[in-house]
Amino acid sequence: MTKTKLIFIGLAVALVGFLFAGSASAQDQTLSADPASVPEAGTYDITLTPGGFTAAGTNLAVCGTGDPDVEWGQATLMQHCGGFGSPVDATGGPITAEGVEITDAGVTFLIFELVPDGQSALVQVNIGEAMDDMDDELADTGVETSLLVIIGAGIALAGVMVFGLSRRLRTL
Numbered sequence: 001m002t003k004t005k006l007i008f009i010g011l012a013v014a015l016v017g018f019l020f021a022g023s024a025s026a027q028d029q030t031l032s033a034d035p036a037s038v039p040e041a042g043t044y045d046i047t048l049t050p051g052g053f054t055a056a057g058t059n060l061a062v063c064g065t066g067d068p069d070v071e072w073g074q075a076t077l078m079q080h081c082g083g084f085g086s087p088v089d090a091t092g093g094p095i096t097a098e099g100v101e102i103t104d105a106g107v108t109f110l111i112f113e114l115v116p117d118g119q120s121a122l123v124q125v126n127i128g129e130a131m132d133d134m135d136d137e138l139a140d141t142g143v144e145t146s147l148l149v150i151i152g153a154g155i156a157l158a159g160v161m162v163f164g165l166s167r168r169l170r171t172l
Contacts, residue, residue, distance in 0.1 A: 002165065029051065029119045029120060031048060031109065031111055031123040032048070032051075033109060034049070035125070037128055038126075040127060041103050041127060042102060043100065044102055045097070045100070046096070046097045047096050047097075048095045048097060048111070048123070050090040050111050052119075052121075053090035053111070053121075055091070056089045057087070057114075058087070058111050058113050059112055060097070060111050061109070061112070062097060062100060062107060063107065063108040064081070064103065065080045065106060066108055072110065080108070084114060085110070102127070106125060106126035107125050110122045
């Protein structure tokens with residue numbers, strides 16, 4: 001009976017380890033713009049180069065602000081971008097956005113999937129100095145809080161089982 005419990009504990013710990021290893025792979029989609037900044041307000045052709053996208057069903061939204069403090073979400077897309085943009089294939093190489101009007105507020109290009117936790121990246125083009133890719137602001141580790149809770153509970157359960165088993169072995 002105790003060998004069965006030890007095997008079960010070993011399998012539980014291995015399963016938790018496999019879950020943790022699989023979730024550590026980060027989504028690393030990138031988006032760069034050429035030119036990365038413009039000298040003055042006006043109409044420009046911007047070449048966007050997406051990287052790391054595996055889904056072809058993505059959208060491109062051109063938003064009328066280059067403000068780095070904007071928190072992007074559905075309401076923000078409606079407010080600054082006028083909607084969800086147009087479909088593009090982010091796996092097919094560079095995309096040229098022709099005739100983009102860049103004002104003093106700058107412009108933000110978003111490539112994203114219309115699914116929760118989908119692939120996405122953004123780049124901002126402003127007047128003057130180039131802004132870095134905003135995905136560098138906070139690292140996307142690919143680990144969600146709920147998954148961390150499950151892993152923590154699994155490890156705690158394995159610890160309780162080992163502790164309970166060790167007390168029984170001492171009394172035998």
